[in-house]
Amino acid sequence: MEKLRVGVVGIGFIGAAHVEALRRLGYVDVVAVADQSGGAKRAEAVFVEHGYDDYREMIEKENLDAVHICTPNNTHYEMAMYAMEHGLSVMVEKPFTMTVEQAESLCAYAKEHNIVTAVNHSLRMNPQVQQMKAMVRSGEVGKIYAVTGSYLQDWLFLESDWSWRLDPKLSGKTRAFSDIGTHWIDMVEDIIGERAVELLAEFDIMHKTRKKPKKEVATFSGMALRPEDYEDVPIETEDWCSILFRFENGAIGSLNVSQVTAGRKNQQIISISGSKCALHWDSEDSQELWIGRRETFNQKAPKDPSILSDEAQKVIGYPGGHVEGFPDTFKMQFSKFYQAVREKDTSRKEFANFENGLREMILNEKVYESAQKRAWVKI
Structure with a gap:
C-alpha cells in the first residue's frame, strides 16, 4: 500500500x-x-x-x-x-x-x-460520545427534552496568562465559545441529530486588562516571568459565556463555557434528558457513560468494545480496561478522514x-450578536 x-x-x-x-x-x-x-x-x-x-x-x-x-x-x-x-x-x-x-x-x-x-x-471520536449518539439514534433514549453541560478550563485564570487567542485580530470576535464551546455544540448537534434554532448568550470578562509577556510563552506552559517582562493589554473577548439553546425538536439546551475556572484543566460535560432514560458523560471520567432510569437501577457503561455499539467500537483502539483519551480522538478522526481521502469520498459525515465549519462560524456570529443585544436570536 x-x-x-x-x-x-x-x-x-x-x-x-x-x-x-x-x-x-x-x-x-x-x-x-x-x-x-x-x-x-x-x-x-x-x-x-x-x-x-x-x-x-x-x-x-x-x-x-x-x-x-x-x-x-x-x-x-x-x-x-x-x-x-x-x-x-x-x-x-x-x-x-x-x-x-x-x-x-x-x-x-x-x-x-x-x-x-x-x-x-x-472530540466527536470519544467512544462514549459515539455511544450516546448510537443510543439516541436507536430510540433507546426516547424524545429528548433537555441537553445541558459545560466546557471548563483554567489556563487563562491568572491575569498574567497569555495566548494569541486573546487577540481578536487573530482569533475573532469570540474566544471561549469559538475555542472550546464550539466543540460542545458540534458534539451535541451530532449526537442528537438536531440543530439549535435559537440562542441567548451572556459574556463576561474576568480580567479586563491582562499582562502580556514581552517574549514568547508557549500555551499551557505556566512559565513565570518578572513584572518588567509584561505590558498591560485591554481584553475584548470573553473569558466566560453562558448560553441557552432551543433545538429543532423543541428541546432546551444550556451551556457554560469558561477558560478561567480554577482547577478545571479540560472538562466537558454533556447531559441528555430523554423520555426513556438520561445520559451523562464527563470527560474527566471519560471511560464511563452514566445511564439514568426511573423504574430500575442506573447503569455505568465502561469503554469496552465487546459490549458497546458498533459506532463506539469503530473509534476504540484497545480492549476494555485500557484507557484511551485525547490523543486517541485525533487518531480516530484522522483515520476516518484519510479513508475518505483514499476513496475520494466527499459524502462521509x-x-x-x-x-460543519461553516455551521460553527454561523453559531459564533449568533452567539456574539446575542451577547451584544442581550436578547434571543434566531439561527
Whole structure:
C-alpha cells in the first residue's frame, strides 16, 4: 500500500499533536512541516525531514496528498484555499475561519472541486460520545427534552496568562465559545441529530486588562516571568459565556463555557434528558457513560468494545480496561478522514467537514450578536 504524503502547517501544541497522531496511522507519512517562526527548527523538533518557513513553498515542492492547518484562525482561509487550489485535501483546526463569508467561500470551492475536507472537531471520536449518539439514534433514549453541560478550563485564570487567542485580530470576535464551546455544540448537534434554532448568550470578562509577556510563552506552559517582562493589554473577548439553546425538536439546551475556572484543566460535560432514560458523560471520567432510569437501577457503561455499539467500537483502539483519551480522538478522526481521502469520498459525515465549519462560524456570529443585544436570536 502506497503511503499518503502529508504536510503540517504550524508546529505548536496542536500541530505537534497532529504529527504524533498521523504517525500512528501507519499509512501516512508526515514528509514536511511549515512554520513561519522557523520551519527547519520546528521540523527537527518533531523529527520530520523537511521544514519550510513558507507553507506555499512546502505545498509546491513536496507532492502532497493533504495538508493539516494548525495555525491561528486568521490564516486559515488563505492557507486552505491555496492548498485546495493545488488539489490537496485539507484538515483545518478550529475555529474554522474568521468570518461566515470566508467559510462559505471555502465550502463552495471544496464542493465545486470535489475535495475531501475536515475541521478538527476530534472530540466527536470519544467512544462514549459515539455511544450516546448510537443510543439516541436507536430510540433507546426516547424524545429528548433537555441537553445541558459545560466546557471548563483554567489556563487563562491568572491575569498574567497569555495566548494569541486573546487577540481578536487573530482569533475573532469570540474566544471561549469559538475555542472550546464550539466543540460542545458540534458534539451535541451530532449526537442528537438536531440543530439549535435559537440562542441567548451572556459574556463576561474576568480580567479586563491582562499582562502580556514581552517574549514568547508557549500555551499551557505556566512559565513565570518578572513584572518588567509584561505590558498591560485591554481584553475584548470573553473569558466566560453562558448560553441557552432551543433545538429543532423543541428541546432546551444550556451551556457554560469558561477558560478561567480554577482547577478545571479540560472538562466537558454533556447531559441528555430523554423520555426513556438520561445520559451523562464527563470527560474527566471519560471511560464511563452514566445511564439514568426511573423504574430500575442506573447503569455505568465502561469503554469496552465487546459490549458497546458498533459506532463506539469503530473509534476504540484497545480492549476494555485500557484507557484511551485525547490523543486517541485525533487518531480516530484522522483515520476516518484519510479513508475518505483514499476513496475520494466527499459524502462521509461521521467527521466534521467544511460544512460543519461553516455551521460553527454561523453559531459564533449568533452567539456574539446575542451577547451584544442581550436578547434571543434566531439561527
